Amino acid sequence: MSGPENCSDFAYGQVHDAGGLSMTVSIFADRPHLREELREDIGAAGLHVRECGPVAELLAGKPRSLGEVIFLDCPSLDAASLAALSRLDMRAAHSGAHLVISTSVDALDDVFxxxxxxxxxxxxxxxRSERVIALGRVLALRPNLRLRELNEEDRLTLLRLTEQVGRIAERLEKLHADRKAHGGSAFRLESPGNGYHGETAHGDRLVRSARLELPEPRLVREIIRHRQLRAKFFDGDLFADPAWDILLDLTAARAEHARVSVTSLCIASGVPPTTALRWIGQMTSAGLLKRVEDPADRRRAFIALTDQAAEAMAGYFAETGVRSAELV
Known part of the structure; x- marks a missing residue:
């Protein structure tokens, strides 16, 4: 990839598709077979490929519009490409373009x-199916798009590809309903218990007399270990619960005052990294997780529980009365 100084030349067209015009997509990948697969899949969706070439072409030539969607394949990154990716991220945010990045486990923390x-x-x-699902998610975000009519074979293929996303959506829909039912929060607010005092004669606000504490990290790690042992005797898919495994791992890390990288959290989730990233993104939107920048290196970021999520986890362990590693 060329040096980062040319990244300031990135320019994107405004997204105006209310008239039903199909989106335009640019593809940048160094692997020829990947470029061709993406071109085929994007064309099959009835969209127009604006550019398709190696990553170096992203920085070459005069400023131009790259369309509403940019597919970028970067399985490895050097210093120049890191800077270029940061600029691309900024430009995509300002223009409203949708950025889809494929990478490797080794480069995930840098990309994130x-x-x-x-x-x-x-x-x-x-x-290939996961890339098609990503394209489908982009299309779902754009209103008034006219897509070509799908035949029965297309519909069956699309159903198989989106089955996994559908399962995630069902859980997220319930989470969204819970948030609306409880004032837009992902957390349930119960009536004050013994740990609270009501308003005083001076009209002071309701406050806690004692803050609930998280359990010892050793206990949480033991619970995690017991959960993982189930996969030794049963199909792991039977017990896949990435949201809870993510919360448990971050609860232990918070109690240990440890930082958790996105790669580490993907591993802890017990599902494929791409699926884990979807959960991390949705849980962040729900106010359960937050991104924490590394003050020593702005190119790195970590994931942590929000204060409300930590409080909810402390409340959960207090309510269940867990004091030993017997609960799995």
Missing amino acids: GCCDQSNPQILVDPS
Whole structure:
């Protein structure tokens, strides 16, 4: 990839598709077979490919519009490409373009650290079907698009590809309903218990007399270990619960005052990295997780529980009365 100084020349067209015009897509990947697969899939969706070439072409030539969607494949990154990716993320955020990035587990932390503005879809060693799902998610965000009519074979293929996303959506829909039912929060507010005092004669606000504490990290790690042992005797998919595994891992880390990288959290989730990233993104939107920049290196970022999520986890352990590692 060329040096980062040319990144300031990035320019994107405004997204105006209310008239039903199909979106335009640019593809930048160094692997020829990947470029061709993406071109075929984008064309099959009835969209127009504006550019398709190696990553170096992203920085070459005069400023031009790259369209409403940019697919970027970067399985490895050097210093120049890190800077370029940061600029691309900023430009995509300002223009409203949708950025889809495929990368590797080894480069995931670097890619995640660079992309803090455009909320891109990050795919880790994706299959072709996962890239099609990513395209479908982009299309779902754009109203008034006219897509070609699907035949029965297309519909069956699309159903298989989106089955996994559908399962996630069902859980997220319930989470969204819970948030609306409880004042837009992802947390349930119960009536004050013994740990609270009501208003005083002076009209002071309701306050807690004692803050609930998280359990010892050793206990949480033991619970995690017991959960992982189930996969030794049963199909792991039977017990897949990435949201809870993510919360448990971050609860232990918070109690240990440890930082958790996005790669580490993907591993802890027990599901493929691309699926884990979707959960992390949705849980962040729900106010459960937050992105924490590394003060020593702005190119790195970590994931942590929000204060409300930590409080909810402390309340959960207090309510269940867990005091030993017997609960799994």
